[in-house]
Amino acid sequence: MKTLVTYMSQTGNTKKIAEAIYGELEGEKDIKPITEVKDLQGYDLAFIGFPIMQFDIPPVVKDFVSANTSGKKIAIFMTHAVPEGFEAIHSWTGSYEQAAAGADILGKFDCQGELAQPIIDMLLKADDPQMKAFGEMGPSTKGQPDESRVQKAKAFAKEVQAKV
Ligand SMILES: Cc1cc2nc3c(=O)[nH]c(=O)nc-3n(C[C@H](O)[C@H](O)[C@H](O)COP(=O)(O)O)c2cc1C
Numbered sequence: 001m002k003t004l005v006t007y008m009s010q011t012g013n014t015k016k017i018a019e020a021i022y023g024e025l026e027g028e029k030d031i032k033p034i035t036e037v038k039d040l041q042g043y044d045l046a047f048i049g050f051p052i053m054q055f056d057i058p059p060v061v062k063d064f065v066s067a068n069t070s071g072k073k074i075a076i077f078m079t080h081a082v083p084e085g086f087e088a089i090h091s092w093t094g095s096y097e098q099a100a101a102g103a104d105i106l107g108k109f110d111c112q113g114e115l116a117q118p119i120i121d122m123l124l125k126a127d128d129p130q131m132k133a134f135g136e137m138g139p140s141t142k143g144q145p146d147e148s149r150v151q152k153a154k155a156f157a158k159e160v161q162a163k164v
Pocket residue numbers: 008009010011012013014015050051052053054055056079080081082112113114115116119
């Protein structure tokens with residue numbers, strides 16, 4: 001059994017979760033940024049991770065998932081700035097589903113990730129009130145994903161791998 005953990009991460013939050021998942025996996029395994037993965041050939045299972053951006057899956061990840069996951073066993077992990085219980089979160093974290101329509105999705109994990117200071121600064125200057133509200137929420141995200149979230153990601157990795 002060979003497993004890939006691949007991810008997009010600009011400020012390290014999703015990478016932290018990727019590494020936690022990778023550390024729990026048994027058997028042959030690789031971990032790579034999504035830009036370094038050509039396709040999923042040779043892998044029995046792929047964990048694919050990304051940050052929610054603009055309430056959606058980032059375009060580069062969407063293209064990768066559309067092109068490569070049909071008929072494959074995959075699991076999705078995501079980080080986002082809002083708390084896990086945030087009202088609109090399900091529509092954002094479900095945004096990969098169309099791209100992964102042909103895949104066998106074994107699991108999905110999402111957790112809060114810190115909003116980086118330059119992003120907070122940018123959002124606070126935005127005209128859009130929703131963006132400004134995000135910026136104001138920024139300081140409350142500090143330190144995420146914390147150890148409890150990392151532990152949940154590890155449990156998720158085990159749970160998914162047990163299904164293969
Ligand atoms: C351009 C941009 C757009 C973002 N849009 C959202 C969003 O719509 N909802 C949200 O909860 N977080 C949003 N975030 C916050 C990131 O999802 C969050 O900080 C994530 O943990 C970053 O992951 P990374 O460190 O792996 O890049 C956005 C961040 C950036 C930079």
